[in-house]
Amino acid sequence: MSLGISSITIFPFLAPLNHYSPMLLLSWATVLSASPALAKIAQYHQLPPLREQADIQDAWNSERISNIPSILQKYGIDAWLMSQKEYAEDTVFWSLKSANQFSARRRTVNLFIANPAEGTPSKYTWIDNTSQVWDDIILVLEEQKPAKIAINADEGSAFSSGLHVGEMGIFKEKLGYRWAERFVIERMIAIEFIAAMVPSRLPWYKKLQATTWAMIEEGFSGSVITPGETTNELTPDVEWWLRSKIQQMNYTTWFHPSVSILGGRSPFPPNESAVVIEYGDLLHVDFGVTALGMNTDTQHMAYVLYPGETEANIPKGYLEGLKQVNRLQDIVRDNMKVGASGNSILKKSLGQMRVEGFEGRVYSHPIGDWGHSAGTLIGMFNLQDSVEVLGDIPLLPDMYYSIELYAEHFVPERNATMEFFLEEDVFWNQKSESFEWVVGRQEEYHLIYSLTNNLLDKLRTDL
Incomplete structure (x- = not known):
């Protein structure tokens, strides 16, 4: 959870440093990064033994085939x-x-x-x-x-x-x-x-999604990122840290994670050039895991705090940009009516967005057995008018769906219009007859607190 204070104010009582193990100090760096809302959802879930996994999957399979x-x-x-x-x-x-x-x-x-x-x-x-x-x-x-x-x-x-x-x-x-x-x-x-996803799949899909969040939360923390040194992708930096964490947890993935720095220092989608992460950067990750025959797909953002800063120091323009992209998520989800085509949902969503006075893109897709799974497409990154064939398919019930998009927002602190990217998975709730977030959505930034120089020196020496 977030303590609402910086490393400058918390670590003095840890002296002398040699009384504490490097792993304990690293854990503090991770704890400091977690906001209450994100930490409540972000939890690691160990997969069951392989034989038990097979039994679970075969039971789902029999249920699906019976339909x-x-x-x-x-x-x-x-x-x-x-x-x-x-x-x-x-x-x-x-x-x-x-x-x-x-x-x-x-x-x-x-x-x-x-x-x-x-x-x-x-x-x-x-x-x-x-x-x-x-x-x-x-x-x-x-x-x-x-x-x-x-x-x-x-x-x-x-x-x-x-x-x-x-x-x-x-x-x-x-x-x-x-x-x-x-x-x-x-x-x-x-x-x-x-x-079509059978209801018995949902409890484990929620666990996969919570684990995805937990990996992002830990990857976007002071235990992984050292401003001025860590890059977005070079071994053993953030992208490869995420890949390694997936393997450690006995999960797999369906695409290589991508970490970028928003606002002009790192292009989106990212290219092959690594960029050093600095204080004040707004980070973005596109990340998913695979297990039990299911896939997740998540995009979150994080802010790198300067030494001594707290969440109260996040630029107001960044906070408003996050609210703007949350609003676009709401618009798309509200327009996701069973039987409507992806193209009609796209048209209504973009029209409503513009009536409300902002711009963005919607490129959402089904998810489940595959990362980009079967079903209608609500736009593609380069197709914002309509998508041939797949955009004309009706939206089906009992689906998992990945709401992927970005919203544009002018950030006074940067004197620039920036793009704010999010992606969260939803499921069809038979009781409410609507699509609901699998575990939630990002409404607060992941926060990367900076460690004091002497603590960093100690960690480097001991590790």
Whole structure:
């Protein structure tokens, strides 16, 4: 939690320094950085043993697969057919597989039936490298008599276009014209299956998000950052510290963290040149973790306090900029109505933003099984009028969604208009029938308190 005081006023009672371990002193540097609101949310969560993780994921998987017949019925499809070879998997395979599967084996075929004949299953799986598999599939098709068989050959969505050209040719050759002429493309089947999150996933997703916040909170602290020395990306500096922390916690990630200095000293998006972090800098991080088959995506900001400063010394323009980008978050979330297209949400949000007298960009996306997951897009960084195809998809319930954007605000202390970036994940709350923050959102800056010179010398000597 924040003590509301600087290192200058807190560390005198720590003398003599040799009475305290370097790790204890580092922990003080981290504690000083945490505001009450952020510290309440930012908590580390250890992952369970691998066997337990597999059991958890397989239970989620079974629950999700049980929903496939109703998805097929919703779109008027009788069967859904997928086929893939090892290392040439259909995109949907990764959301269908068990926790212990690392790739498809031989030829793996999945067939789902919307309304199975009495006494027959709705799901069939074959793992085979002989021609027998096609005879078996034809027997099932003869029994089930589907009029429309969906295949994943859509041109507009990666999640609905995972059927390889070679497998399509085999389908037509081995199943024959009678069944091939019933093939149809319905992109929403794969999109909805991947996008829809079962309720039992949410408790662990909240833990992943809280852990993401905790890693950012520690990374944006005096235990990691020494103004005038630490850079945003060079080993072992902030970006690589975050990567190492992910590995230490037995998590993984789906993209390399990026740390930038806002306001002109470091470009956004960051380039490959490292920049030394100085007192008074406004920092930005884009960061996410992966675990249990789920992904997070978060962007936060931090302020580097001068020695002797507290949160009361943050430039007023920075505080107002944070409120402005919070307001844009509210606008987007309020416009996220189930059934509305991403393009219509984008248009309404940007229109409302401009009516309220400020500028910014909205480039929000689904998240879950993938960092950029299946579903409608609410803008892209370079597409602020509309997004072809994916922007026309309706917003679905039961999704996790990443509200990613920035707002512009004039900062008198810098005599410049600056861009304030935030990103937070939301989930569909079935009770309120609205999208709500998974664990919260940033409304206060992470604060990087400076350590006194003699303390820094002691830490360098002992470590």
